[in-house]
Amino acid sequence: MTLAAVLDPYVRDWLDLLLRWIHVIAATVWIGTSFYFVALDSHLLAPRRRSEEEDEASGEAWEIQGGGFYRIQRYAAPRRPPEPLHWFKWEAYATWISGFALLVVLFYFDADTYLVDRSVSDIGSAEAVAISAALLVAAWLVYDGLCHLLRGHDFWLAAVLAALVAGTAYGLGELFSGRAVWIQLGSMLGTIMVANVFFVIIPAQRALVAAREAGEEPAAGPAREATRRSVHNTYLTLPVLLGMLGSHFAFATGNDHGWLILPILMALGAWTRHFYTLRHRGRSVWAMLVVIALAVLILAALVKPDEPAVGRAEGVRLATVHSIVARRCAPCHSDQPTRSGFDAPPMGVVLETPDQIVALADEIERVAVDSRAMPLGNVTRMTDRERAQLASWIHAGAPR
Secondary structure (H helix, E strand, O other), X not given: OOHHHHOOXXXXXXXXXXXXXXXXXXXXXXXXHHHHXXXXXXXXXXXXXXXXXXXXXXXXXEEEEOOEEEEEEEOOOOOOOOOOOXXXXXXXXXXXXXXXXXXXXXXXXXXXXXXXXXXXXXXXXXHHHHHHHHHHHHHHHHHHHHHHXXXXXXXXXXXXXXXXXXXXXXXXXXXXXXXXXXXXXXXXXXXXXXXXXXXXXXXXXXXXHHHHHOOOOOOHHHHHHHHHHHXXXXXXHHHHHHHHXXXXXXXXXXXXXXXXXXXXHHHHHHHHHHHHHHHHOXXXXXXXXXXXXXXXXXXXXXXXXXXXXXXXXXXXXXXXXXXXXXXXOOOOOOOOOOOOOOOOOHHHOOOOOHHHHHHOHHHHHHHHHHOOOOOHHHOOOOOHHHHHHHHHHHHOOOOO
């Protein structure tokens, strides 16, 4: 019995909607403020003037927005912390909390369907959930340890992390469904980001405020490390977004090379972020975008699935296809799903009658034959022979 059987499907749908909405709102605010401050740091110039009563600013920028001018100044350590002092932390915390809640509701509650792929692994749902949760913690511990070990060597840190991301993607592909691999890896990187805020950035800021309140000179080390982790976070943002959004594209998650597509696109996402970081500093290296675009085109060509091996169409009739779909697809894709956790057919797709199957033949080929993304987690254990039969029937023109 899965947790999905305990939670009413209608309640689960509402949780999905509301948590996803909260997650997107919080992530938008967090990413927006993060990108803004990274850009602001790059735009700061030496202050033009100041009065004797003012603390000495380390940099300033003039901006225009909404019909007004803004003079933004940065201070390494003012003599006394101003009031009110606005902190930026709950954007990060709300993003992770809502994201983890979504992970629980969508993947942990029905791990047999969404987390595990029965085509590649027979791991139990409880074990799969435990591994997934443990990897979130391990991601932070490994990353933080490497940050201490390779302090001052960020190029090597990036190289090691890239190798670990690729290796983790491959290992996850041996346990989890293609979609879950993308979500899991994105969640691990997102956990690193929020842990940077909770364990490094905010404590450093609290120490800075405490020192100024006590009239002491703040230690430079924690502030430098907080800045370093903030920079790491900005490079992790686009890879995390890829893991979240890319999981909805079956052609990528269901690809035999899906585990490789993911880390390559994540690396290209970080490289794209670097382009904008340089651009904020006044350097527009357009060749970087050309290289990224070419890399995507080459990757798409290299991982394009081979045409399915289609045997002779004789003997594969609509009645045979209807029988396959009834056993493997209809438990979810019917007006009254029999699969636990569903109170309505996913995406409104119903595959109960021959006419419905014929009308959606192209879609069946895309998700069940080409990408093999359906059935979800292959929970109904569709066989290779059955997929070949579907392909033969479709390539013969989906005869009735």
